[in-house]
Amino acid sequence: MEPIIYPEDLRKVEEEDLVKVCADLRQYIIDTVSVYGGHFGASLGVVELTVALHYVFNTPYDQLVWDVGHQAYGHKILTGRREQFYSNRIYKGISGFPKRGESEYDTFGVGHSSTSISAALGMAVASRLKGELTRQHIAVIGDGAMTAGLAFEGLNHAGVENSNLLVVLNDNCMSIDPNVGALKEYLTDITTSPTYNKFKDDVWKALNKLKKVGHVSQDIITKIHDTMKSGLLRQSNMFESLKFRYFGPIDGHDVNHLVKVMNDLKKIPGPKLLHCITLKGKGFALAEKDQTKWHSPGLFDKVTGEIYKKVSDKPQPPKYQDVFGNTLVELAEKNSRIVGITPAMPSGSSMNIMMKAMPDRAFDVGIAEQHAVTFSAGLATQGMIPFCNIYSSFMQRAYDQVVHDVALQKLHVVFCMDRAGLAGADGATHHGMLDIPFMRCVPNMIVSAPMNEEELRNLMYTASLEKNAGPFSIRYPRGSGVMSRWKTPLREIKIGKGRKLRDGDEIALITIGTIGNLAADAANKLALEGINVAHYDLRFVKPIDEEMMHEVFGKYKKIITVEDGTIVGGMGSAVLEFMASHHYESEIKIMGMPDRIVEHGEQPELYTECGYDTPAIIKAVKELISEKVSV
Ligand SMILES: Cc1ncc(C[n+]2csc(CCOP(=O)(O)OP(=O)(O)O)c2C)c(N)n1
Helix, strand or coil: CCCCCCHHHHCCCCHHHHHHHHHHHHHHHHHHHHHHCCCCHHHHHCHHHHHHHHHHCCCCCCEEEECCCCCCHHHHHHHHHCCCHHHCCCCCCCCCCCCCCCCCCCCCCCCCCCCHHHHHHHHHHHHHHCCCCCCCEEEEEECCHHHCHHHHHHHHHHCCCCCCEEEEEEECCECCCECCCHHHHHHHHHHHCHHHHHHHHHHHHHHHHHHHHCCCCHHHHHHHHHHHHCCHHHHHCHHHHCCCEEEEEEECCCHHHHHHHHHHHHCCCCEEEEEEECCCCCCCHHHHHCCCHHHCCCCECCCCCCECCCCCCCCCCCEHHHHHHHHHHHHHHHCCCEEEEECCCHHHHCCHHHHHHCCCCEEECCCCHHHHHHHHHHHHHCCCEEEEECCHHHHHHHHHHHHHHHHCCCCCCEEEECCCECCCCCCCCCCECCHHHHHHCCCCCEEECCCCHHHHHHHHHHHHCHHHCCCEEEECCCCECCCCCCCCCCCCCCCCCCEEEECCCCEEEEECHHHHHHHHHHHHHHHHCCCCEEEEECCEEECCCHHHHHHHHHHCCEEEEEEEEECCCCHHHHHHHHHHHCCCCCEEEEEEECCCCCCCCCHHHHHHHHCCCHHHHHHHHHHHHHCCCCC
């Protein structure tokens, strides 16, 4: 077989060789991800789907849209990126998600879930308006991503647009954790229902018989399909109720059958949904068995399946997410009104600790950030104290709910935003870049960030107190903290009170959150050279510690602010606003994420690129010292 670099090479392969193509592709994913890292189980689960889609459809003219995109590794490998695939998610390498700038086969940039149906529908309607009536548009969406409101909004609209849209539902019963909700149960029901399966077989048998007779027109196929579905399907199938033609469920690992079915579906105009049953992690036994662990396992031995861990003799600091998860249980044990909410991230946020300890009081609501926030608001109206944990970048999706449902009504909801700041290898779609500005401008919102584990615990405790009732946000980053003994006694922090960590001679550093540790490191190193810089940990961007700000501006004419978030409208801006409104005249340098898209890489690499790692802070201090005060 010739090497397959592009889908046109794939289309030259005989149908009976497609099974071998799938085996090779699967092995290539295993070989590469085991050594270079990345998402794993999801791509293994869609190998056959990927091959069939590129085999049957005329990509890139026909438009293939992946949902979330963490499962698109096979697609990347088959669309000209086989040789670069080793650089997947690595600094300056290819992105771990489809990205329009990377390839014409990547029709829509993605990383956040549930966008594929709306995006593909937009493309389909555009084709119709341009008169390209045979062009195909395919959205591949998982059962997890299908739980989001956005996916339903897309379905609802698509049902009444007579456009060429095929939704491939990749149903593996999994999100990152086991999928949840009534939709999941519905999908299981239609997959296992004997009436349904018999009916489906009848439809396909009839279609195949007709094909044997010779050429069958689209009209005839459509008519037969519709007639056979009369009654039973339309009443009982939710996709049919939304005016989609529903096909399936079929085995998503039978590549030859997939090819046959997709070739048939190509001939049927209008919105249709193909329900495929797949196994996440297919072809790698351990990943099939423990699908959550192998969603994104890190580097591993592809023969033994051993996942490599960093070895150290010293006790390692915990991840911030685990400090969150354990502290939440501790607080909830003392206060029966505390509840936990996660939109589909029990493992990623460590909400699973509370889900295990108090199953009645912790909720995984599916990939549904908007619902998670409004559900929390509803709970709060009844005196509950919801801790709603949403990754910073996913919180973007729930912004109106934060403003309209929580803040306007001054409800007591605690927003815990994990993965705030530079998120690392997931890249641009996942950096928690915007939350300080977008939370800071919301009336009634308390905006805080801990510098270490103890502070995170204390902020959570403070946020839970009745006297602090109201919207309260706490942001913290991906990864491990700085304290090996983190189970400190819980203490209340006065709202809006910062901390002075050290005095200085001429320059003051102001930081918010854990990035303060890099600044503290810089201050220590500078002290060894005889340069004493003051360091203030703001703790609260809002309300800002006015007393502390007066002290800083009274004493220091040169100030550097450092935050792990955009410099536009963030903590540095809050400090500038304070300075302007109180007529101070200090020189301020604002350090943080630049006002541009920051791509993927390890966090330290990105801190360096964005110019706020420890050496960059040291350099900024030295440059300010050598400058004349410009006031
Ligand atoms: C808006 C949003 N929320 C949460 C996530 C995190 N996330 C990434 S993949 C995933 C599970 C997706 O499940 P599914 O669509 O069924 O795909 P599978 O991994 O099972 O193939 C989640 C929750 C995300 N990418 N976007």
